[in-house]
Amino acid sequence: MAATETSPAADFERARAEADELEARLADLDDAYYERDTTLVPDADYDALKARLRELGTAFPELIGQDSALVRVSGRRSTLFAPVVHAERMYSLDNVFSVDEFREWAARLERDAGRAPALLCELKIDGLAISLRYAAGVLVSAATRGDGVTGEDVTANVLRIPGIPRRLAGSGHPELVEVRGEIFFPVAAFEALNAEQAVAGERVFANPRNAASGSLRQKAEGKSVTELDLMERRLSRLRMLVHGIGAWPHPAADSQSGMYELLAGWGLPTSRNARVVADADAAVGFIEHFGAHRHDVEHEIDGVVVKVDDFALQRELGATSRAPRWAIAVKYPPEQVHTRLLGIEVGVGRTGRATPYAVLEPVRVAGSVVARATLHNQDVVRVKGVLIGDTVVIRKAGDVIPEILGPVLELRDGSERAFEMPTTCPECGWPLAPAKEGDIDLRCPNARSCPAQVRGRVEHIGSRGGLDIEGLGEVSAAALTQPVIPATPPLTTEAGLFDLRLEDLFPIEVIVKDAETGLPKPGDDGRPRRETPFRRQRKAPKPGQPPTKSRPDPPYDPDGPFDGDAQSIVSAAAIELIAELQRAKDKELWRQLVALNIRHVGPVAARALAQHFGSLDAIRAAGAADLAAVDGVGPIIADAVVEWFLVDWHVEIVERWAAAGVRFAIPSHPGPGAATAAIDGPLAGLSVVVTGTVEGYTREGAEEAVLAAGGKAVGSVSKKTSVVVVGPGAGSKETKAIALGVPIVPAERFAELLERGLDVLAE
């Protein structure tokens, strides 16, 4: 977004016209943001407008008047609540948008201060600035920032927010003190709120900040009892953290950090994430750390605030007309960005569902480059209102998965066209149809031979929740089911999986696709590049030199039927795959059940069925009623199992796998219906969630250990969860556990938990 170059002759009039336009636009945006809690454009665009205005202002200072968007403290007084004049003005902070700009600020600071002062780093919470006025230790009013001079009284609502003391702890409180802080909606609570709002037919909030603002501005008058209840609940989910003081002539502390200790001692909520660091370099470390762990905090953060810790130096540095010189806000790159919707393609998954997905101009969002995003189905495409060719708004939902929020209507030029859902399967050409009358999802009915579905099922067989076959993932599954060579793929259905031999793998050639575009990559000769995933080319020995053997040939039976060409050798991946398949034949019955791809039968249902019946034969012989009697299996799953066995090519899978040696039974199982004694152990009757990394265990291993100790390993935290084991890298589950009051055990004590059960908590 390069600014138009102003000519050296300086066309003042042109600059003024542009500045006027920018001012008007910014006034609109500020008005929407502060008065109506609406964000019309991504933050990045807003910042860009201001940056441009600042540029113009640098060239022509006379363009920037007293009510310019650059000068006024953003925000205006709302008439909703009574006005409150702050005893001391609430400043906003200057912003920088990169570590480099921060270093410039720090360098200036060090020059002004004549030394490198200690800095206090804290997170910039994306919430609402608030000022609490305490008179002789008693809360007398709470006000929003408003325009910085006058805010609105929200005391009645603030009193309902947990953690804000009406009376300060301890004694010796000043006559008057204004405590400044930020009210916010914890991210986890925000999600829950929106779900409830939707159910109640109320507005759904775009982000936690809007939710906090909206919640705080509710009025009790004229509300029904249910509405009041909803209001109460919303307020009770808000939280506050304090980060400063206003009016107080002689604070009993000589530094920002000392101030926080004092405030904490009074029972005010202070952040756990504030640190005093020695210099700018250390501050950069803090900034980068939380840039990477933005979502490991309970609230949304849009940056880091760095303050001079020493109060004496703060006073010395003073403030400009709008912001103190001793503090700076370092803003993180936006998490919502614009990019072009290049096209919408349709993929087919293992169940045959046809899913449209967006192909995007690759763009960086929250740390990674995104080129695709799912659109779920044609209804979602319609509801989001996106057209091919649109500029669209992208964000990362829940940290990872990119999501298209919608089009930027102003940027349409008429060349965009609507997406039309294909009527036939893009992979096999069969007509797509809903599985049931009234279903939105379209499916490819060619379950047996649609290459996409076979590929998906084979991949699922190899997955961790299935037979956990190393070397059978996305790439191998595609190679086995859709190679360019041979013409007849080694697998036309999964029935032949356990009959695969090395010589079936050897000839396979696939076309290499570019990860970004999905298009075939051209090789040296310009034609699509091919790869042989199960074979390596042996380098031809140079003439005149003795053939060197850099690596020994892989172990392989020379008397076997293998018939590869002399210049190639079997890759280790091929040998590994065959060996893994061999091992899979004796794996647990539940894994083999999952591998059959029966609808609704995943690891948990499969475990229940396996444990109860002991063998696939017993499951097959059981009626729907017998199946549904199993704990965790209801009529729907029971029917799905019965019906699965009625399809001839399904039965063929079972028969060919069994013939190849797949065991399909739990050895020494007493037989169907045998009472399975509840496992006794330290964790008997407890459900345990493990999140983050636990040293010495894989994710699976930890679950196994919980089962072995008699516990139940569950994936998500709820009120019923007995205990949550939290290791480094834990995310929302830890937050949720805290919110629900579920006991937490640190990962280091996992082993102890396994041995002693909940006794570990009693310390």
Next chain:
DNA sequence: CACCCTCGAGTTCA
């Protein structure tokens, strides 16, 4: 029958 847990399925990128 109305909840609330769970599970299954689909999903993206390094």
Next chain:
DNA sequence: CTCGAGGGTG
């Protein structure tokens, strides 16, 4: 990780 839907429980 999130969504929708199955299963169990009060």
